[in-house]
Amino acid sequence: MYAAVLRTPYALRTFGAALIGRLSYGTVSLSLMLAAKAATGSYAVAGTVMAVFGAASVFLSPLRARYIDRYGPRRALTPMALGYAALLAVLAAVTWRPGAPGALLVALALCAGAATPPLGPAMRTVWSQLLPDRRLLQRAYSLDGVAEELLFVSGPLIVGVLVLFAPPAFGVALSAGLVIVGTLAFVASPMVGAVVPADGERRKRARVVGRIKRPVLVTLGVGIALGAADLLVLAFAEDRGRADAAAWVLAALSAGSAVGGLVNGAVDWRRPARTRLTLLAFGLAAALGAAALAPGLLALAGAAACVGLFVAPALTTAYLLADEVVDPALRTQAGAWVNTAVNAGSSGGTAGVGLLVGHAPLPVCFLVAAAAPLLAGLFGVVQAPPAIEERGAGQSPVTRTPAVRPQSSSPSSSAE
Known part of the structure; x- marks a missing residue:
C-alpha cells in the first residue's frame, strides 16, 4: 500500500x-x-x-x-x-x-x-x-x-x-x-x-487560476472552518474553566486528520476527485455543525476528531484535482494556490470568528464556521466541470508528460 x-x-x-x-x-x-x-x-x-x-x-x-x-x-x-x-x-x-x-x-x-x-x-x-x-x-x-x-x-x-x-x-x-x-x-x-x-510558449498558453477555482474555493472554506475551530475550541474550554484542555481537543482534531488521511489514501475511490471533494466539504461542515451540540469538553473532543477525519482527505483531494486539471507546466503553481487558499482561509476564519465570539452564543458561532465548507461544497455542485477531462483514479493522465526516470544509478538509501 x-x-x-x-x-x-x-x-x-x-x-x-x-x-x-x-x-x-x-x-x-x-x-x-x-x-x-x-x-x-x-x-x-x-x-x-x-x-x-x-x-x-x-x-x-x-x-x-x-x-x-x-x-x-x-x-x-x-x-x-x-x-x-x-x-x-x-x-x-x-x-x-x-x-x-x-x-x-x-x-x-x-x-x-x-x-x-x-x-x-x-x-x-x-x-x-x-x-x-x-x-x-x-x-x-x-x-x-x-x-x-x-x-x-x-x-x-x-x-x-x-x-x-x-x-x-x-x-x-x-x-x-x-x-x-x-x-x-x-x-x-x-x-x-x-x-x-516547460518551455516559455507552453507556459504562456497554459492557465492556472480559471481551472482550479473549485479546489481553491473548497480549500478556502476548509481553511476558514479550521481557523474558526481553533479559536472556538479555546473559547469553549475557557467558558468551562478549563483553558488547558483546548490543546487536547485540538490534538484530537489533528489525530482525526491523520487517520482520515491514511484511510483516504488506502481506498481505491471510484468517484472522481471533484465529486469526492464536494462530499468531503459537506462532511466537514456536518461534523463542525455537530460540535455546536457538544455539552462538554469530552463530547467536543469527539466532534473535533470527526472534523479532522475530513480535513486531510479534503486537502489531498484538492491537490489531486488541481494536478488533474492544469497543464503539467504549471502544476507547482496550482498546488501553491491550493496551499495559499487554506492558509489564507485559516487566518481569515480566526479573525472573523474572533469578532463574532462575545456577540453570539458559541453554538451559533460553530454553525457560522460550518457554513464556510458547506457553501464551498455547494459551489462545487453548481460549477460546470473543468474544460480538461478528469482522469479516473487508475488512469494515467492524457495531458501529462511521461514521468522522466533518473539514469540507472543505484539509489542511495535515506531514512525518513
Missing part, C-alpha cells in the same frame, strides 16, 4: 529530505514569536512580526512556485532557501539579546516571509512526476499530507523543549539550519533533477 509509494526509486530519499526542510515551518513560527517578544518586550511587536512574516509567506507562495515551474526546482529552490536561511540567521542574531528595534524585526520578517521556499508544492510536483499512476499518486499525496500535519504538531513541541535550555532565538537559528539541510538534500535527489521546466 504505502510501502509501494516509498519503494519507488528515490522516493524515500527525496521525501525524507523535503520533510527535514518542511520541519522548519513547524518550528519557525513559535520560535520567531517568542524571540521577538523576548528581544523587544512587546506582544504588539511580536504579533506584527508574525503577521507580516505569515502574510508574505502565504500570499507570495504562488509567485515563488511560478519560478519553480519556470526554472525547475534545483535552480529556483536553492537561492530561495539560501536567502531565507540567511534572513532567519540574521533574525536569530538580532533577537539573541534584548534591545532589538521593532521596525528592524518587522522588516527582516517581511523579507524572510517573501523568500520562504515552497517545499510542499515542490514535493507534490515531484510526486506527480515520480508516480504517473493515479492510485499511487493519491497515496503519496495522502502520506505527504499526514506527514505535514505531524510536522506542524511536533514543531512547536520541539521549540517548547528548546526554550527550556536556550534563548528562543536558538529556535529561529535551528529553523534556518533545517531548511538549508533539507532543501539542499532535496534538490540533490536525482528525481528532482529529472523535473524539467
